[in-house]
Amino acid sequence: MYFWTKIFNIMNCPQMNCNCIDCIWKRIQNCYRDKIFTTKRGRRFCISDLNSEKIILSGVEETQNTLFPIKKRDLQEAIICRQNNNPPNQYPSVATSYKWGILNDPDIWPY
Ligand SMILES: [Zn+2]
Secondary structure (H helix, E strand, O other), rough: HHHHHHHHHHHHHOOOOOOOOOOOOHHHHHHHHOOOOOOOOOOOOOOOEOOOOOEEEEEOOOOOOOOEEEEOOOOOHHHHHOOOOOOOHHHHOHHHHHHHHOOOOOOOOOO
């Protein structure tokens, strides 16, 4: 049983074809420089930097204040909300509208 579970995991994630946190993170790494994300209310933002543990966000509009960084494990906690199509205010913790904007982008959540 363990053997087959392991094979299943190996086959799924290196191909970047599911919505687990590692596949999502890989897609973010691949395309964030070219992307402007949008919150549900239409505020635009981009990812100005990232590493293996967190994302740094920047607002596109000049009126926006400094934005929160988003940790990988916080984005992971929000996956269940995206699976349930929850509105931003039901996402956990801080930066909820930005987590919603990232996870609702079709390049980041394609399936
Ligand atoms: Zn995956």
